[in-house]
Amino acid sequence: MAKARKIPLRKSVVSGEIIDKRDLLRIVKNKEGQVFIDPTGKANGRGAYIKLDNDEASQAKKRRVFDRSFSMEVSEEFYDELIAYVDHKIKRRELGLE
Template identity: 60%
Template sequence: MKPRKIPMRKDIVTGEMFPKKDLVRVVRDKEGKVTLDPTSKANGRGAYISLDVAVAEKAKQKRIFDKAFEVKVPDQFYDELIAYVDHQQARRELFGDQ
C-alpha cells in the first residue's frame, strides 16, 4: 500500500515547514477579526504557527500577525495564543503525539 502524504505548512514566525498537525491556524475573517482556529476549518485568511511557547512569544514580540493580516491585533489575542500553545505543548508531553 502507498504511504499517505503528510500535508505540510509553513510556520509564519520561523519560516520552517512542519506537518499540519504540529501547527495551529490563526484566521482573519471578512470583518477583520483575528481568532485561533484549532479545527483548521474556519473561513478566512489563515496563517500557521508552531506549537512552541518560545515561537508564540516571538510572534507577540515582533507583532507577526499584525503584519501578516494587515490589521491591528490586540495584545489580548497574543496572550490567548501563548496560553493555548502552552496548553497544547503540555498535552503532547503528557499524552504523547496523537
C-alpha cells in the same frame, strides 16, 4: 503496493520552517476582521500558522507577525491568549491527552 499518502505541509510565519500541518496551530482572520485561534484548522478565512512552541508564540508577540500576515493591527490581548493556549496545548501533549 499501496501508494504513499501525502503529508500536508505548511510554513510557520514566525520561523519560516516548513512543518507537518498537524504540528502547527492555525490562526484565522475572517471576513468580519476577527482574528482567532482555529483548533480544528477548518474555519473560513485567511489562515496563518505557527509551531506549537512557547518560544514561537513569544516571538510572534514580540515581532507582531500576525499584524503583518493579516495587514491589520492585532490586539495585545490576542497575543497573550495565544501564548496561554500554546502553553495549555503543550502541557496536554506532555500528559498524553492529545
